[in-house]
Amino acid sequence: MHSLLEEHDRWRAARLAELTKADGWLTLAGLVWLDDGEHRVGSAPGCDIELPGVPPHLGALRVAGSRAEWLPTDGAPQVLRSDSGGAPTVVSHGATSFFVIERDGRLALRVRDAESPTRRNFTGIDCFDFDPAWRIEARWDGTLARFTRDGVVHALRPQRPDADPLHFVIADAGSGRETYGGGRFLHALAPQGDRLTLDFNRAINPPCAFTPFAVCPLPPTENRLPFAVTAGEKTWKG
Template identity: 35%
Template sequence: MSRTVPAVEPTLTDPAADDAFVRQWQLWHRAHQQALADPHGFLAVTGLHWLTERPERFADLPGRWHTGPGGVVVELADGERLTVDGQPVTGGHEFGPIAERGGVTVGIDGGVLEVARRGGHDILRPRRPENPLLTGFRGTPTYPPSTHWALTGRFLPYDSPRPTTVGAAVEGLQHVYDAPGQVEFIVDGRPLRLTAFNGRTPGSLFVLFTDATSGVTTYAANRALTIDPPDDQGRVTLDFNRATNLPCAYTDFATCPLPPAENRLPIAVEAGEKTPYERLA
């Protein structure tokens, strides 16, 4: 059972603090966009291949690939090679079992190849810096940063983590995450809650959500928000100015998770990243 604790009202800042708030957001946004434009990032992905037990060759990759209980295997023909851990590999290579949401990156001519596991399936995603999605990237539109959307909330932990199954950007695929609890907060006097998953760093959280802007000014399927670890009283900061798109907002070669049903907010979160220009064309 979760603890029932009153939500915390938003913390307001004075006008003098706004300039610093905006500058901090600008620095964060610039770094986030630079990471997105990495030569081997998601904008460089040129394909998505699903592996089976039947060896198969893909037009944009060297070798014949298959998977099974022992993991991913590639058989390389004469003249074909990969670079694994900085070393050239010819003939073939066994990658072994890959953990869910894990993966390895190997070198291929003109770029890199991600060998990964998503939703119980082994996949291949080549990434090449000359991909037009990357070379034509001009940044992501956002709402203007506002302290109105920097909210103080409270983390309500479950007695034990709850496995939570969510859909994916790829039809028929599912992801399972452990949810350690919910985050409670107030927007304009309205108490709201979001189911939270574990973040990338110890103690941190992340939430997937949609709201009344989804499919209007923001990407329809999902947005994400990272939350720093709760303090010793369970308080957290939800800065929706830093709500970001997932890779599926930019490319069809992503397997991004969708928000759990309870994370469909009944309000318009007019903060954070908007629908990418690439999806407006």
């Protein structure tokens, strides 16, 4: 028990460090869907995309289909990679940065502010006490993780069965009460043979629980558990 608790505390510290870093989810300050054409970017009133803490006319963003090109006022043009192929190209000025994301064939500009009030004022997330009983051994059949709770077999489907770690989007009978109504995320290390561990103590709030500028997947029907999972992160009060 003691070593499990120590391991959980280390994981918890890493989770909070990742969330609060200078380009973490707490820094999101905008999400702008992009139509084809040229969009003026800067802090001046009248810019198509107004950003905080940047020069009045920082540059322009030229969009054509799935291609986005950055035309800085001072500097050479640059094609911006979106996040569809991995790490996107990030454009930064001071505490403000932005990059292009692609969702369902559309491009959007995701804006971050390292000095955002959400990040500056963050004081943590309430959690249930660690409980080793919520570390549950599951059987993996290649697409589903099946486990038994109170004599009943349940199954969870990951977003991608070939991912490592596996990423589950879950909801339960406590969602919208003690925990976030849109569900939570749960990650599990890749299976060892036909077995894997579901540690519900590590159920975390999705990015959209912290900011309106994130778009998160909803739990699929089979991942809506009929009992309350009294483990992991509770609803953030920020």
